[in-house]
Amino acid sequence: MSSAPTTPAEPIRLGVPDLSLVVLVGSTGSGKSTFAARHFLPTETISSDFCRGLVSDDANDQSASKDAFDVLYYILGKRLAAGRLTVVDATNVEPEARKQLVRVAREHDVLPVAIVLDVPEDVCARRNATRPDRAALPRRVIQRHQRELRRSLGHLEREGFRRTHVLRGVAQVESAEVVRERRFNDLRHLSGPFDIVGDVHGCRSELESLLTRLGYALVRDEAGRPVDATHPEGRTAVFVGDLVDRGPDSPGVLRLVMGMVAAGHALCVPGNHENKLGRFLSGRQVKATHGLAETIEQLEREAGRDPAFRERVRDFVASLVSHYVLDGGRLVVCHAGLPEKYHGRTSGRVRSHALYGDTTGETDEFGLPVRYPWAEDYRGRAAVVYGHTPTRSATWLNNTICLDTGAVFGGKLTALRWPERELVDVPAEQVWYEPARPLVTEAPGGADGRPLDLADVTGRRVVETRHLGRVAVREENAAAALEVMSRFAVDPRQVVYLPPTMAPCATSKEEGYLEHPAEAFAAYREAGVRQVVCEEKHMGSRAVVLVCRDADVAAERFGTADGVPGTVYTRTGRPFFDAPETARRLLERLAARVDAAGLWERLETDWLLLDAELMPWSLKATGLLRDQYAAVGAASRVVFPHALAALESAAARGVDVAGLLDRQRERAGDAAAFTEAYGRYCWPAGGGEGGLDGVRLAPFQILAAEARSLATLPHDEQLALIDRLVDQDAAGDGPGEAGGLLVRTRRLFVDTEDETSVAAGTRWWLDLTAAGGEGMVVKPLQAAARGADGRLLQPGVKCRGREYLRVVYGPEYTRPANLDRLRIRHLGHKRSLALREYALGLEALDRLAAGEPLWRVHEAVFAVLALESEPVDPRL
Numbered sequence: 001m002s003s004a005p006t007t008p009a010e011p012i013r014l015g016v017p018d019l020s021l022v023v024l025v026g027s028t029g030s031g032k033s034t035f036a037a038r039h040f041l042p043t044e045t046i047s048s049d050f051c052r053g054l055v056s057d058d059a060n061d062q063s064a065s066k067d068a069f070d071v072l073y074y075i076l077g078k079r080l081a082a083g084r085l086t087v088v089d090a091t092n093v094e095p096e097a098r099k100q101l102v103r104v105a106r107e108h109d110v111l112p113v114a115i116v117l118d119v120p121e122d123v124c125a126r127r128n129a130t131r132p133d134r135a136a137l138p139r140r141v142i143q144r145h146q147r148e149l150r151r152s153l154g155h156l157e158r159e160g161f162r163r164t165h166v167l168r169g170v171a172q173v174e175s176a177e178v179v180r181e182r183r184f185n186d187l188r189h190l191s192g193p194f195d196i197v198g199d200v201h202g203c204r205s206e207l208e209s210l211l212t213r214l215g216y217a218l219v220r221d222e223a224g225r226p227v228d229a230t231h232p233e234g235r236t237a238v239f240v241g242d243l244v245d246r247g248p249d250s251p252g253v254l255r256l257v258m259g260m261v262a263a264g265h266a267l268c269v270p271g272n273h274e275n276k277l278g279r280f281l282s283g284r285q286v287k288a289t290h291g292l293a294e295t296i297e298q299l300e301r302e303a304g305r306d307p308a309f310r311e312r313v314r315d316f317v318a319s320l321v322s323h324y325v326l327d328g329g330r331l332v333v334c335h336a337g338l339p340e341k342y343h344g345r346t347s348g349r350v351r352s353h354a355l356y357g358d359t360t361g362e363t364d365e366f367g368l369p370v371r372y373p374w375a376e377d378y379r380g381r382a383a384v385v386y387g388h389t390p391t392r393s394a395t396w397l398n399n400t401i402c403l404d405t406g407a408v409f410g411g412k413l414t415a416l417r418w419p420e421r422e423l424v425d426v427p428a429e430q431v432w433y434e435p436a437r438p439l440v441t442e443a444p445g446g447a448d449g450r451p452l453d454l455a456d457v458t459g460r461r462v463v464e465t466r467h468l469g470r471v472a473v474r475e476e477n478a479a480a481a482l483e484v485m486s487r488f489a490v491d492p493r494q495v496v497y498l499p500p501t502m503a504p505c506a507t508s509k510e511e512g513y514l515e516h517p518a519e520a521f522a523a524y525r526e527a528g529v530r531q532v533v534c535e536e537k538h539m540g541s542r543a544v545v546l547v548c549r550d551a552d553v554a555a556e557r558f559g560t561a562d563g564v565p566g567t568v569y570t571r572t573g574r575p576f577f578d579a580p581e582t583a584r585r586l587l588e589r590l591a592a593r594v595d596a597a598g599l600w601e602r603l604e605t606d607w608l609l610l611d612a613e614l615m616p617w618s619l620k621a622t623g624l625l626r627d628q629y630a631a632v633g634a635a636s637r638v639v640f641p642h643a644l645a646a647l648e649s650a651a652a653r654g655v656d657v658a659g660l661l662d663r664q665r666e667r668a669g670d671a672a673a674f675t676e677a678y679g680r681y682c683w684p685a686g687g688g689e690g691g692l693d694g695v696r697l698a699p700f701q702i703l704a705a706e707a708r709s710l711a712t713l714p715h716d717e718q719l720a721l722i723d724r725l726v727d728q729d730a731a732g733d734g735p736g737e738a739g740g741l742l743v744r745t746r747r748l749f750v751d752t753e754d755e756t757s758v759a760a761g762t763r764w765w766l767d768l769t770a771a772g773g774e775g776m777v778v779k780p781l782q783a784a785a786r787g788a789d790g791r792l793l794q795p796g797v798k799c800r801g802r803e804y805l806r807v808v809y810g811p812e813y814t815r816p817a818n819l820d821r822l823r824i825r826h827l828g829h830k831r832s833l834a835l836r837e838y839a840l841g842l843e844a845l846d847r848l849a850a851g852e853p854l855w856r857v858h859e860a861v862f863a864v865l866a867l868e869s870e871p872v873d874p875r876l
Helices: 032-039 048-056 062-081 095-107 121-129 139-152 170-175 204-213 250-262 272-281 292-305 309-319 348-356 475-487 517-526 551-558 580-596 622-652 658-679 715-727 755-770 804-809 816-822 828-849 854-867
Strands: 012-017 020-025 045-047 086-089 111-118 163-168 176-181 194-197 217-220 226-230 236-239 266-268 324-326 331-333 359-363 369-371 383-386 400-402 412-418 422-427 461-465 469-473 531-537 541-548 566-569 607-615 696-705 747-751 775-780 797-800
Touching (some): 020 032, 020 095, 032 045, 062 086, 170 176, 204 217, 204 226, 204 412, 226 250, 250 266, 250 292, 272 348, 383 412, 461 854, 469 828, 517 531, 517 755, 541 580, 566 580, 580 715, 622 658, 696 715, 797 804
Parallel strands (some): 020 111, 045 086, 194 236
Antiparallel strands (some): 359 369, 412 422, 775 797
16 A cells, blocks of 8 residues: 655655556545546546436435446446546445445456545535535534545555555645556557567577577677577567476576567567466475476576576566557467457456466366367457467467467477568477477367357448448348358358449430440549540459469468369359369469469469459359340240231231331331340350350459459559460460450540540440440549549449340330430439448458458458348349
């Protein structure tokens, strides 16, 4: 317990952790509310009187105290759970009242702090007499509070208060100054860069090798022993604990790490082995097992050369903090892992989890505890880097990574560069200690864990995007998406992106046209976009293609099976091909073309994610063609010849049917044009098991590569890369592949402020559609373009040809009356949907590139699929 200074005039500094529960203790009239108002924000203080007023409209109604404190505890719990310092303004002179508050503080792993206002009885009585609501308060109430306070002063620390400040008399209360202190584990102001080193376990030589490989220069003492290490770029090493035990030179490891920490070149958190060593060095009884005996022996030998070394080790171990929160809260380093609710918290429970982790209560066949796979459920924004559980290799799971790769067991010593997220390791020089069980492949919850959880996607969701802010997903839309994703989609590890829907250009005013390039060019010109690219729109089915250098890369990086080097899926995440063999052959050929084009090396990746069209349309839309389009065509071929023959016969007999005959001839012509329109996009494809005869793939954008999102690359650069790929796909270079697999996307660049350029773009579209093309997509040359007002623009608008729109709107849509009716199109919702889905797609790719966990990537991917269930005219 800290006592106040004897000189009242001297300022009294009251240290209060910046995340704590501050309990004001004092009798009524001691000035607690005034003290709280002077030193804390109004939102930080919860008053029992205020809570009484909330539940009874009378702050002095003592009969409402039970309900009032229920409200107080509820608010207190919510604030502490949110990590907010909170002050309880109540008398708190009775032990039972304080016991409840200490319990709540422990539940939320924050430090309880007591500030006692020990003010004389006469002062309290005089103050109460001046308050209309307290004037009639009996003196015995104040006297009872004073007696309770006197009995409490010697017991506050035993009750659980980690700090106690006692202010005696009015002068000390008025001269007090509350100083907020940063928690020892709060190093958010340190941004690195860091090199986080896994469990060393006495492997000094391997540690020296790793630090050297990381670029550190070792500093040695006169005996040649390393006592420090500095990095020329100012990087800081961070050790995850378990420096000692089992290995050949624990004192050497301690000397080096202690020197680096003392010089400010490193940080260190304790491991369970340091904790046990510290208890031994403090004279407590511990069992010298799990390598501690070897460390004790090594320290005894060291004591002969340096008698003070043991004491320095004891003080160093005692000074270690359970975990650190670094880099603005984006990084947490501890020994055994830490759930998000414990980040930055301070309690015995937090320290225990940081040192030892959690277990299931079971033991394995080797008699060792089974670790609880906490990382499976981790959903925190901070990356948690830890050790403790030896594994063969360090792998990310839900933004957590275990760096204990068993150096002392003959594995390797691993470090993580932060923020680069690069792994660097050195092999063990030998097996220094035989493990009690073989090293597991991954940390608990790894490959066999649950990277996704139902709670990640159910209910109303709000996704934060970098390009469009918050995007909301309604609960009913999420339910519809869950049905598709859970029953029909490919492995979620492979569905890392879904393409957005695309809005059409504004309705044309040109006679005979529903869509025309003039509106597309004008819209971008008005938005301040001068350079656009017109890309040929292929009449196929949208496909996302994940292609890997080989099947091994695909299996390791994305979990593909059956030796397929990637996956091909539809815009709703379903497998594009029913036969895996077809997908395998297409992906193998595409991977070979990527290799031949030199894109693996140029983009420094082993995989690419492509946005493309797969043709023919009939390859995926056979059912739609047969049931909807072909049925109309077949009916017209059956009906119109007979109807026209009958009308012509009647006309020959002199019956006046000329008007009707002309209309039916027009209808027959429209029906024939309709059949011809969809027929252009259908041809035989496949041919045998896994055949690619007639199959065409038209990639138009490279979305992502390893650690990079390429979706914002300007479209001219995008198309140049894809042209290199298509150029490698020579016609007839494989059995059954005559004509080539890859198709070039024709394009034209247009200056929206140049009338000649705009006219050329319009002519290009007219020629393209007259030759049977579907139309074009007009995109700002710079992807993710923003208008003059700073808002994200449509990534592209489609401008479909007159004849292709027959397939969409029906054979007779070009009739003037029909066109007039169809010109009334409500495009607002479609445009909003397209923009939201585009922003979500970019967000998914950014998260993928940043190495964020799968659930974070899928939060955005799933939202795209959910928005697809919003009601919108499917013809737009």
